[in-house]
Amino acid sequence: MLQFQRPTSSDETTPPLRTLPVTGTVAPDTLRSVAHIRCLKRNQEVFCQDECSDDWYSVIAGAIREYAIQRDGRRQIIDVLLPGEFFGFTSRSHRRFGAQAVAEDTTIECYPRQRIEGLADSDPSVAREIRAGCLQAIERLEAQILVVGTMTSLGKVHAFLAYYCDRLASSQGDGASLPVSRYDIADMLGISVETVCRAFTELQQRGLITLQGPRRITVTGKPDPVLLSRN
Amino acid sequence: MLQFQRPTSSDETTPPLRTLPVTGTVAPDTLRSVAHIRCLKRNQEVFCQDECSDDWYSVIAGAIREYAIQRDGRRQIIDVLLPGEFFGFTSRSHRRFGAQAVAEDTTIECYPRQRIEGLADSDPSVAREIRAGCLQAIERLEAQILVVGTMTSLGKVHAFLAYYCDRLASSQGDGASLPVSRYDIADMLGISVETVCRAFTELQQRGLITLQGPRRITVTGKPDPVLLSRN
DNA sequence: CGCCCAATTGAACTGCATCAAGATTCGTGG
DNA sequence: CCACGAATCTTGATGCAGTTCAATTGGGCG
Numbered sequence: 001m002l003q004f005q006r007p008t009s010s011d012e013t014t015p016p017l018r019t020l021p022v023t024g025t026v027a028p029d030t031l032r033s034v035a036h037i038r039c040l041k042r043n044q045e046v047f048c049q050d051e052c053s054d055d056w057y058s059v060i061a062g063a064i065r066e067y068a069i070q071r072d073g074r075r076q077i078i079d080v081l082l083p084g085e086f087f088g089f090t091s092r093s094h095r096r097f098g099a100q101a102v103a104e105d106t107t108i109e110c111y112p113r114q115r116i117e118g119l120a121d122s123d124p125s126v127a128r129e130i131r132a133g134c135l136q137a138i139e140r141l142e143a144q145i146l147v148v149g150t151m152t153s154l155g156k157v158h159a160f161l162a163y164y165c166d167r168l169a170s171s172q173g174d175g176a177s178l179p180v181s182r183y184d185i186a187d188m189l190g191i192s193v194e195t196v197c198r199a200f201t202e203l204q205q206r207g208l209i210t211l212q213g214p215r216r217i218t219v220t221g222k223p224d225p226v227l228l229s230r231n
Numbered sequence: 232m233l234q235f236q237r238p239t240s241s242d243e244t245t246p247p248l249r250t251l252p253v254t255g256t257v258a259p260d261t262l263r264s265v266a267h268i269r270c271l272k273r274n275q276e277v278f279c280q281d282e283c284s285d286d287w288y289s290v291i292a293g294a295i296r297e298y299a300i301q302r303d304g305r306r307q308i309i310d311v312l313l314p315g316e317f318f319g320f321t322s323r324s325h326r327r328f329g330a331q332a333v334a335e336d337t338t339i340e341c342y343p344r345q346r347i348e349g350l351a352d353s354d355p356s357v358a359r360e361i362r363a364g365c366l367q368a369i370e371r372l373e374a375q376i377l378v379v380g381t382m383t384s385l386g387k388v389h390a391f392l393a394y395y396c397d398r399l400a401s402s403q404g405d406g407a408s409l410p411v412s413r414y415d416i417a418d419m420l421g422i423s424v425e426t427v428c429r430a431f432t433e434l435q436q437r438g439l440i441t442l443q444g445p446r447r448i449t450v451t452g453k454p455d456p457v458l459l460s461r462n
Numbered sequence: 463c464g465c466c467c468a469a470t471t472g473a474a475c476t477g478c479a480t481c482a483a484g485a486t487t488c489g490t491g492g
Numbered sequence: 493c494c495a496c497g498a499a500t501c502t503t504g505a506t507g508c509a510g511t512t513c514a515a516t517t518g519g520g521c522g
Contacts, residue, residue: 152509152510153509153510191510191511192510192511192512194510194511194512195509195510195511198510213519214518214519
């Protein structure tokens with residue numbers, strides 16, 4: 001499938017959980033020279049919706065969700081970030097979305113906007129690094145639009161699982177353990193929790209996934225375009 | 232509403248249609264030094280899905296749609312680009328989406344990937360310009376995810392119209408004329424053409440929009456969060 | 463061991479897709 | 493300038509995927 005396809009990154013190594021980053025795995029030294037590390041508890045906020053800040057971040061360990069709360073109380077998850085990925089990009093001075101840790105002890109690196117932009121001006125490799133982070137963010141968002149816009153609920157859940165298990169695969173053995181809950185998946189795909197559950201059951205019956213526990217999952221089969229696309 | 236809100240750009244002036252770009256309105260001279268101009272007919276391709284190319288572009292006049300054709304034949308429009316906006320950002324060597332002109336005589340500026348990146352290395356202001364284009368692309372995509380994920384069909388159409396009329400407003404008098412068809416709107420929002428039409432009718436009856444013709448529209452009212460969000 | 467939140471399953475309802483048929487607009491050529 | 497044809501747009505009727513409401517089970521952690 002095209003959607004939720006992993007970018008062919010030249011750097012597949014992901015630092016192990018709860019370990020300080022090894023030089024070169026996530027960001028080059030120059031980038032890190034202006035950064036500082038933060039360690040977050042589960043559901044702790046990195047920044048809040050409508051807050052005034054414009055710093056950028058990357059994930060070292062754990063997972064981050066960017067989300068918006070609508071007036072009706074509905075939550076939409078815009079993006080889920082895994083180790084090695086950048087987030088928080090904005091051109092405004094205030095936040096349109098909030099961001100919080102999904103997993104316990106999620107570790108992130110923070111880059112103050114002014115300083116990182118100044119650094120980019122003097123060091124082209126930093127500018128390229130930032131661009132690469134932006135482009136990957138764009139690809140994740142595009143992939144999500146594709147999935148949310150065109151697929152049936154079964155297809156959405158399968159595409160989501162395939163994409164995230166792929167991104168998680170390098171750091172884990174067989175069977176990835178999802179950092180996100182069914183509620184997160186629902187709010188990401190714009191469907192209800194119940195529909196997500198039914199999709200899990202259905203996908204398991206069709207032999208496309210295997211569950212070793214609610215959060216422990218293996219994606220075995222390739223998506224069937226006929227069955228998964230809308231009608 | 233938060234979604235589909237226009238970025239507070241420092242440069243609101245949009246070049247008039249069918250006129251060669253005036254210095255400084257769209258991209259600074261340094262950026263343009265490696266660019267070339269293309270003029271496209273309606274529905275003419277800028278690049279095709281799965282094609283091997285990675286150049287970047289900006290719209291001078293008219294409108295561009297980025298889209299994907301799914302295996303089942305369904306078309307998903309990822310983004311619609313108006314004058315002053317950048318598109319075609321990819322970190323891969325091949326295209327995940329196609330791009331084509333929406334309006335007749337759409338004019339774009341093309342930036343060869345290698346040369347523009349080289350230029351960015353030597354000129355920080357070019358790098359900043361590119362980042363700004365990326366960040367705006369990210370904001371458009373985020374806005375769309377928000378709309379497609381959480382809203383009822385009526386809300387989707389209203390948010391779409393409010394956003395695009397706002398973006399078009401600066402170059403037109405009162406009542407913007409949409410470059411896109413009902414089919415485009417449907418494929419962008421992931422709903423059927425018929426539902427788009429019914430939404431137009433409903434919005435008109437509620438006094439939220441006024442139609443001077445099928446494509447000539449004025450958005451009069453602010454969206455009612457209670458009526459427009461899902462249930 | 464017991465509490466609480468996450469996950470699952472069932473039943474009824476509804477918004478939207480689909481199918482079908484007109485109405486309108488626009489481009490093109492006479 | 494008008495006439496024709498082909499898109500584009502609009503409205504109606506029916507069916508179904510997914511939501512909502514409700515209840516039960518399961519797992520993790522104190």
